[in-house]
Amino acid sequence: MDIVEQLTRALPAGTVITDPVALDACRTDRSGHLSCGRPLALVEARSIEDVQEVCRIATATNTPVVSRGAGTGLAGGGIAGTGEIVLSTLHMNRILEVSTANQLAVVEPGIINGEMNRALFEHGMWWAPDPASKDIATVGGNIAMNAGGLLCAKYGVTREAVLALKVVLADGRLISVGHRTVKGVTGYDLCALMIGSEGTLGVIVEATLKLRPLVTGNVATIAAYLDSVETGASIAARISAAGLQPAIMELLDRRSLECLDAYTGGSLLSRGNAYLLIQCDGAAAEAEAAAMLAIIREAGAQAETTTDPVLADEWVHVRRQVFPSLEAQGTLLVEDVAVPREQMPAMFAKLAQLEEKYGISIPSSAHAGDGNLHPCFIFQGEDVPQMIWDAAGEMFAHALELGGTLTGEHGIGVLKKRWLGDELGDVQLMLQRQIKAVFDPAGLLNPGKVLDPLVQGAPAVC
Amino acid sequence: MDIVEQLTRALPAGTVITDPVALDACRTDRSGHLSCGRPLALVEARSIEDVQEVCRIATATNTPVVSRGAGTGLAGGGIAGTGEIVLSTLHMNRILEVSTANQLAVVEPGIINGEMNRALFEHGMWWAPDPASKDIATVGGNIAMNAGGLLCAKYGVTREAVLALKVVLADGRLISVGHRTVKGVTGYDLCALMIGSEGTLGVIVEATLKLRPLVTGNVATIAAYLDSVETGASIAARISAAGLQPAIMELLDRRSLECLDAYTGGSLLSRGNAYLLIQCDGAAAEAEAAAMLAIIREAGAQAETTTDPVLADEWVHVRRQVFPSLEAQGTLLVEDVAVPREQMPAMFAKLAQLEEKYGISIPSSAHAGDGNLHPCFIFQGEDVPQMIWDAAGEMFAHALELGGTLTGEHGIGVLKKRWLGDELGDVQLMLQRQIKAVFDPAGLLNPGKVLDPLVQGAPAVC
Incomplete structure (x- = not known):
C-alpha cells in the first residue's frame, strides 16, 4: 500500500489532499524560493491524533514530513519537495483557554497571530510577538521560528512569550515541555529548545502562551x-x-x-x-x-x-x-x-x-x-x-x-544554511546535529532545512 | 601519575587545593545535604584555560567533575563526593565589559550577583535576576540554576536575562552559544538549554548578560x-x-x-x-x-x-x-x-x-x-x-x-531527582538523558545530579 493510501485510510475523510494546485502551493513560502518538485500529499490535520498518525506512518515508511503553518516564512523553512508529506496545522486553530488570573492562553498552533490577539483584547490581554506578518502568520509558525518583530527590545521575542508546548515527535509520540507556571526549573529547557527549531525537532501541536495585560495610557x-x-x-x-x-x-x-x-x-x-x-x-x-x-x-x-x-x-x-x-x-x-x-x-x-x-x-x-x-x-x-x-x-x-548574527528573526531554513557553520563553529554545529538526532534519529522532520542530519535516512531532499 | 598530581602539574601554582577542610566544605551546600565522602581535589580556576585543562584531564582519566560557584544551592546540585574533582569558578570573578549602548555586560561566572549589581549601578544599569541569595551567590550559579527570586513576574527569570555564554565541554573544548544581539535565530537555542542545566552539560566560563536601565521614580x-x-x-x-x-x-x-x-x-x-x-x-x-x-x-x-x-x-x-x-x-x-x-x-x-x-x-x-x-x-x-x-x-x-512544578527556582540537584520523572514523563526524561549524552558522553559532569546519564562511565557516585 503506498504512502498516500496509508494516510488516506488512517486519517479522517477530507484530511489528505492530493490536488496538484494545493501541493504546488506548498513548494514555496514568502521567500519566493521554490522546492525542486511536488510533494506527495498535504495533510490538513484537525487534531493532535491526526498529527501523531501522520508521524507514525512517516516513520514506518521512512517518509519525510514538512510541517507548515501559513507558509509566510522568509527563509524557505516550510517548503516541501518531491517525496515529502506536508503536515499542515493551519486548521488546528482554536483558542482552548484564556486565563486572566494566570495570564496565559492555551491555543492550537494554526491560529493566526492577529486573530488571536483580537480575541485576547476582549479579555484585556495580548501576546507580545508581533512579526510584520502577524495578520497572516500562525502562532505555531511564530514559535517554530522564534519570531521577532517591531516590539522586541521592549517586550521580548517569542521565546520569552511561550510557557509550554505540546510536541509530537517524529515517531508519533506526544510530549509536553515547559511549565504552566511563570517559573519552573525541572531538567533541561526543552521548551526553549523547541522554539526556533523550524520544524526539525518535532511538530508543535499546542502552545501555552504567556500573556500581558493591555498597555494603558497614551501612545x-x-x-x-x-x-x-x-x-x-x-x-x-x-x-x-x-x-x-x-x-x-x-x-x-x-x-x-x-x-x-x-x-x-x-x-x-x-x-x-x-x-x-x-x-x-x-x-x-x-x-x-x-x-x-x-x-x-x-x-x-x-x-x-x-x-x-x-x-x-x-x-x-x-x-x-x-x-x-x-x-x-x-x-x-x-x-x-x-x-x-x-x-x-x-x-x-x-x-x-x-x-x-x-x-x-x-x-x-x-x-x-x-x-x-x-x-x-x-x-x-x-x-x-x-x-x-x-x-x-x-x-x-x-x-x-561586528558581534552580530546571520538572522535576527527569519531563521535559517534552506536559504542561510550554508552560512550557519560560520556563526556556530564546527563544534557547536556538530552538537546541534546530534541534538537533532536525539529527537529525530531517522532525519525525517523537515530534512534539508537548518542543518544536515547525522543520519541521512530519508530520501534525498531537493 | 595520579589525578591530583596531573592536575597540579598542569595548572598554575596554588590552583589545586587538597586541604581536607576546603574539600569537606565542598561536600555540602545551603541545602545542608552532605555527600558520602571527600572529593579528590578542589581546583580554583582563574581562567578559561584552567577550566579546559581540568576537563581534559578529567576526560583522559574518566574522573567526574563537579563545577561549583559559591555553594549556595538548595538542592545539592553543587555538592561533590568521593573520587570527584571540584571545579570552582569562584575566583573567575571579573567584569570584562559593561556597555550601556548595547545594554549588556560580559562577566566571568564567579562574580557575586550583588557585587556585580553594585558595579552596574554606576553605569545606570542593573541585572534583574534577584534570588534571595544574591549577596552570596555567583552569577554563574544563578545561570546554572536559572535562578528566580522576588522580581520574576515583572522582570523575568535568569533565562530571559542572559544573551550568550561561553561553555567548556566535558572534553575541554570551548563553545560560544547565544548571541550578543537582542534577537538571533541561528540553529537551536543552546544558550537557553545551558541555563538551568545544573552543571551537567558543561562548565559556564563567561556570560553576556542582558541589562536593564535602572528603574526611576518612587517605589x-x-x-x-x-x-x-x-x-x-x-x-x-x-x-x-x-x-x-x-x-x-x-x-x-x-x-x-x-x-x-x-x-x-x-x-x-x-x-x-x-x-x-x-x-x-x-x-x-x-x-x-x-x-x-x-x-x-x-x-x-x-x-x-x-x-x-x-x-x-x-x-x-x-x-x-x-x-x-x-x-x-x-x-x-x-x-x-x-x-x-x-x-x-x-x-x-x-x-x-x-x-x-x-x-x-x-x-x-x-x-x-x-x-x-x-x-x-x-x-x-x-x-x-x-x-x-x-x-x-x-x-x-x-x-x-494543580498544573504546577516540583521546583520553581531551586532546581533538581540530588534532592528532587527521584520525582523528576513524575513531572517530565518517561519519554521526555529519556530525551533529556540523551541530550546529556550528546554533551557529556562519558557522564563525567556532575554525575548523580538531576538525571542519570545513559552511560555510567564515571565511578559510582555517592
Whole structure:
C-alpha cells in the first residue's frame, strides 16, 4: 500500500489532499524560493491524533514530513519537495483557554497571530510577538521560528512569550515541555529548545502562551527625517544608551525612501535621507518621548511628536508601505542580519560599500531598538543571482565580525544554511546535529532545512 | 601519575587545593545535604584555560567533575563526593565589559550577583535576576540554576536575562552559544538549554548578560495583614488578574509569623494570620499601588501604603527575617513548588492538610506574583526524616495535579531527582538523558545530579 493510501485510510475523510494546485502551493513560502518538485500529499490535520498518525506512518515508511503553518516564512523553512508529506496545522486553530488570573492562553498552533490577539483584547490581554506578518502568520509558525518583530527590545521575542508546548515527535509520540507556571526549573529547557527549531525537532501541536495585560495610557509617536541613515542609527543607539525604552523604533534609509516615493508619488526625499519612527507606550510614554526628542534635536535633527492616533497612523503607514514599494521594483531577497545596537552605523556603512562594489541597490530598514536590519536585495526573475548571494555573503561575514548574527528573526531554513557553520563553529554545529538526532534519529522532520542530519535516512531532499 | 598530581602539574601554582577542610566544605551546600565522602581535589580556576585543562584531564582519566560557584544551592546540585574533582569558578570573578549602548555586560561566572549589581549601578544599569541569595551567590550559579527570586513576574527569570555564554565541554573544548544581539535565530537555542542545566552539560566560563536601565521614580510599598493565607493568595491572584504588575508580591502564612514573633520578640500575630507585602516601581508605581489597595480593601482587609524608603525597608525586613527565624527552630528543608497563580489558595490548603495528616508544621511563604511557594519543613538533626519526604512527596504530587512544578527556582540537584520523572514523563526524561549524552558522553559532569546519564562511565557516585 503506498504512502498516500496509508494516510488516506488512517486519517479522517477530507484530511489528505492530493490536488496538484494545493501541493504546488506548498513548494514555496514568502521567500519566493521554490522546492525542486511536488510533494506527495498535504495533510490538513484537525487534531493532535491526526498529527501523531501522520508521524507514525512517516516513520514506518521512512517518509519525510514538512510541517507548515501559513507558509509566510522568509527563509524557505516550510517548503516541501518531491517525496515529502506536508503536515499542515493551519486548521488546528482554536483558542482552548484564556486565563486572566494566570495570564496565559492555551491555543492550537494554526491560529493566526492577529486573530488571536483580537480575541485576547476582549479579555484585556495580548501576546507580545508581533512579526510584520502577524495578520497572516500562525502562532505555531511564530514559535517554530522564534519570531521577532517591531516590539522586541521592549517586550521580548517569542521565546520569552511561550510557557509550554505540546510536541509530537517524529515517531508519533506526544510530549509536553515547559511549565504552566511563570517559573519552573525541572531538567533541561526543552521548551526553549523547541522554539526556533523550524520544524526539525518535532511538530508543535499546542502552545501555552504567556500573556500581558493591555498597555494603558497614551501612545507618543515621533517622526524624524535625518541627513543620513548613519545619523539615524547613531541617534537610535544613543536613545538605548540613555536607558530610554521605546516600544517601536524603526529606521528607513535613503534607498527605501526613494522606493516609497516612486510607489506612492510622495516626496519623502525632500524631507531627508532617512526616516526614524519611534513609539513610546505605557505610563511614562510622553515623558520618554520628550527625552528622546531632546536627543534627536541635540543631534541637530528635526522631529515631530504626537499623541493623536490618526496622525500617528499616518507616520506608521510610511513604515508599513516599505515592502510593497520594494516589491514593485522586482523580486526581493529580504535579509535579516542583527548587530549590537552601537554597531548599526557600521553595518549601514558596510551596506553602502557593498552597493558600490557590486553596483546594486540595497534598500534597508532596521528595527533600530534591537539592532536588527532588513537589507533588501532586489533583482529580476525568480532565482537569486549568484552576484546577490556573493554580496549577501559579505554582509553576513561583516555582521559576524561586528558581534552580530546571520538572522535576527527569519531563521535559517534552506536559504542561510550554508552560512550557519560560520556563526556556530564546527563544534557547536556538530552538537546541534546530534541534538537533532536525539529527537529525530531517522532525519525525517523537515530534512534539508537548518542543518544536515547525522543520519541521512530519508530520501534525498531537493 | 595520579589525578591530583596531573592536575597540579598542569595548572598554575596554588590552583589545586587538597586541604581536607576546603574539600569537606565542598561536600555540602545551603541545602545542608552532605555527600558520602571527600572529593579528590578542589581546583580554583582563574581562567578559561584552567577550566579546559581540568576537563581534559578529567576526560583522559574518566574522573567526574563537579563545577561549583559559591555553594549556595538548595538542592545539592553543587555538592561533590568521593573520587570527584571540584571545579570552582569562584575566583573567575571579573567584569570584562559593561556597555550601556548595547545594554549588556560580559562577566566571568564567579562574580557575586550583588557585587556585580553594585558595579552596574554606576553605569545606570542593573541585572534583574534577584534570588534571595544574591549577596552570596555567583552569577554563574544563578545561570546554572536559572535562578528566580522576588522580581520574576515583572522582570523575568535568569533565562530571559542572559544573551550568550561561553561553555567548556566535558572534553575541554570551548563553545560560544547565544548571541550578543537582542534577537538571533541561528540553529537551536543552546544558550537557553545551558541555563538551568545544573552543571551537567558543561562548565559556564563567561556570560553576556542582558541589562536593564535602572528603574526611576518612587517605589510604592504596601503591607497588609490578613485573616488567612488563603485570603492573601486570593488577593494576590486577583491583583494579577486585574492586569496590575507589582515588582514584588510576597506572602507569609501564620506559621511563618509565629516563627518571626518567636525570633524577634515581636507581635505580628496580633495583627493578622498572614502578611502580604507588595512593592510597585516605575512611572505608574503610585497609581498601581492605589489600584491594588482598592482590591485589598474590597476583600475586607486592612493595608497601609508608603513611598517612604525607611518605612518600606521596615516592612520588607519582616520578609527578610523569615528564613533566619525558621533556622532558629531546627534544620530546614526549604521546598519550592510553583503553581499557576490562581491555584495558590488550593496549594496553601493542601499544606494545611499535610500539617494535620503528618502532625508537622510547614511554615510557608510565597512569591505570590508568580505562584512560587516555599513550604519549609523543619526537623531536628542532619538528615531529612522519611516522614518529611513522604509529606513533601504528597506536596509535589498535588502541585503537579494543580498544573504546577516540583521546583520553581531551586532546581533538581540530588534532592528532587527521584520525582523528576513524575513531572517530565518517561519519554521526555529519556530525551533529556540523551541530550546529556550528546554533551557529556562519558557522564563525567556532575554525575548523580538531576538525571542519570545513559552511560555510567564515571565511578559510582555517592
